[in-house]
Amino acid sequence: MSKLDVDALQAALRRFADARDWEQFHAPKNLACALSVEAAELLEIFQWLDEAQSRGIRPGHPLHECVAEEIADVQIYLLRLADQVGVDLDAAVRRKIARNEEKYPPEKARGNATKYDRL
Amino acid sequence: MSKLDVDALQAALRRFADARDWEQFHAPKNLACALSVEAAELLEIFQWLDEAQSRGIRPGHPLHECVAEEIADVQIYLLRLADQVGVDLDAAVRRKIARNEEKYPPEKARGNATKYDRL
Amino acid sequence: MSKLDVDALQAALRRFADARDWEQFHAPKNLACALSVEAAELLEIFQWLDEAQSRGIRPGHPLHECVAEEIADVQIYLLRLADQVGVDLDAAVRRKIARNEEKYPPEKARGNATKYDRL
Amino acid sequence: MSKLDVDALQAALRRFADARDWEQFHAPKNLACALSVEAAELLEIFQWLDEAQSRGIRPGHPLHECVAEEIADVQIYLLRLADQVGVDLDAAVRRKIARNEEKYPPEKARGNATKYDRL
Numbered sequence: 484m485s486k487l488d489v490d491a492l493q494a495a496l497r498r499f500a501d502a503r504d505w506e507q508f509h510a511p512k513n514l515a516c517a518l519s520v521e522a523a524e525l526l527e528i529f530q531w532l533d534e535a536q537s538r539g540i541r542p543g544h545p546l547h548e549c550v551a552e553e554i555a556d557v558q559i560y561l562l563r564l565a566d567q568v569g570v571d572l573d574a575a576v577r578r579k580i581a582r583n584e585e586k587y588p589p590e591k592a593r594g595n596a597t598k599y600d601r602l
Numbered sequence: 603m604s605k606l607d608v609d610a611l612q613a614a615l616r617r618f619a620d621a622r623d624w625e626q627f628h629a630p631k632n633l634a635c636a637l638s639v640e641a642a643e644l645l646e647i648f649q650w651l652d653e654a655q656s657r658g659i660r661p662g663h664p665l666h667e668c669v670a671e672e673i674a675d676v677q678i679y680l681l682r683l684a685d686q687v688g689v690d691l692d693a694a695v696r697r698k699i700a701r702n703e704e705k706y707p708p709e710k711a712r713g714n715a716t717k718y719d720r721l
Numbered sequence: 722m723s724k725l726d727v728d729a730l731q732a733a734l735r736r737f738a739d740a741r742d743w744e745q746f747h748a749p750k751n752l753a754c755a756l757s758v759e760a761a762e763l764l765e766i767f768q769w770l771d772e773a774q775s776r777g778i779r780p781g782h783p784l785h786e787c788v789a790e791e792i793a794d795v796q797i798y799l800l801r802l803a804d805q806v807g808v809d810l811d812a813a814v815r816r817k818i819a820r821n822e823e824k825y826p827p828e829k830a831r832g833n834a835t836k837y838d839r840l
Numbered sequence: 841m842s843k844l845d846v847d848a849l850q851a852a853l854r855r856f857a858d859a860r861d862w863e864q865f866h867a868p869k870n871l872a873c874a875l876s877v878e879a880a881e882l883l884e885i886f887q888w889l890d891e892a893q894s895r896g897i898r899p900g901h902p903l904h905e906c907v908a909e910e911i912a913d914v915q916i917y918l919l920r921l922a923d924q925v926g927v928d929l930d931a932a933v934r935r936k937i938a939r940n941e942e943k944y945p946p947e948k949a950r951g952n953a954t955k956y957d958r959l
Binding site: 488492511513528533536540551555567569575579584589592 | 618621622645660675677678680684691697699708
Binding site for chain 4: 725733740750754757766785792797807811812813
């Protein structure tokens with residue numbers, strides 16, 4: 484059973500930053516920048532692949548470890564940012580999933596992903 | 603104690619996508635796009651604030667709920683993407699933290715955030 | 722013949738910012754944030770489309786005007802940022818195209834877009 | 841007088857892609873991904889700097905050439921994308937500047953950059 488121990492990881496990341504005197508750089512704004520940068524590094528792996536090729540990136544694929552590492556980078560900055568702004572990650576995710584359930588009723592959303600009715 | 607129940611959340615998100623026939627849209631490439639888009643929506647909140655103002659966004663601040671919701675969106679797509687590519691989020695994060703400990707020894711990294719020695 | 726009058730547009734954008742007292746917000750860092758945010762808004766239009774569908778977005782397509790507007794937003798922030806850091810846009814582009822010609826010789830690059838040999 | 845010769849540059853980029861058989865990768869969706877990735881590489885240079893430091897990046901600064909190159913990358917993908925979707929860059933920019941003039945009247949926008957009245 485995979486769980487993310489948010490408290491322990493955030494404490495570890497806090498110690499990591501403190502030991503390097505990086506707390507001064509970890510303003511929420513800067514962490515939001517770093518998060519976008521890491522999300523883009525993840526996207527870079529996929530940019531020239533088509534959807535079908537991207538579905539082939541499973542354990543054992545030559546790009547899998549690379550994807551895992553970029554996913555970890557995004558998760559690390561997200562944990563750090565949530566810590567700095569005092570957001571309870573688990574509560575925020577549960578609240579948002581509940582809101583999405585209301586916002587996109589299955590019968591209306593079925594097979595239609597253009598949330599802005601752009602098409 | 604805050605924990606993210608990765609397995610349960612990924613199962614819930616899988617059911618959410620299935621119920622809307624959205625699995626067809628959730629190729630890893632598309633989820634990586636969506637993740638970048640959500641990271642940018644989070645960044646948008648901070649773009650005209652300076653670092654000090656961004657440090658003021660704590661519980662009770664008028665922008666706090668907004669930040670919490672965007673953080674949740676990023677986390678949700680990250681959970682979904684990790685599920686689709688078969689990455690164990692907790693293991694990947696722990697591995698990366700260990701690698702960062704080696705890569706940035708405290709004595710060398712102290713107070714210096716320019717990881718590429720660009721300055 | 723379509724040309725972008727960089728000097729005139731940058732002067733117009735400078736006046737636009739001055740008239741609103743927005744020069745204070747237009748530090749290069751903030752403009753780089755805004756540029757990433759606008760690039761993501763452009764990406765958002767494409768996120769659930771496949772490559773073939775995206776090739777169909779030509780003049781007359783219901784999403785065309787939307788794409789044009791987001792492209793303009795990216796161009797506007799890029800002009801403004803280049804102005805603030807003193808980069809000659811035309812010279813920088815020509816220099817980079819020349820560098821790319823050397824870096825990716827046609828015979829070696831043919832049909833291979835994985836610039837990092839990740840596959 | 842600096843002008844960007846959009847037609848000539850787009851023709852050069854078309855020949856560049858053709859000579860490498862990269863046209864197959866240059867679907868608008870993929871170019872929008874690449875544009876976001878390049879915008880993030882530009883942002884990465886600024887992520888740990890504060891606004892004042894970022895204003896110091898002018899010609900002669902050790903990071904200036906680096907910024908110029910990333911700006912060029914964004915401009916190149918923007919030219920290529922505009923070409924692929926048939927957007928007239930100059931017309932789109934002029935239209936958007938006119939729209940912004942209406943949307944943000946100087947007297948109301950003065951010194952206030954929170955376009956969503958989030959604060």
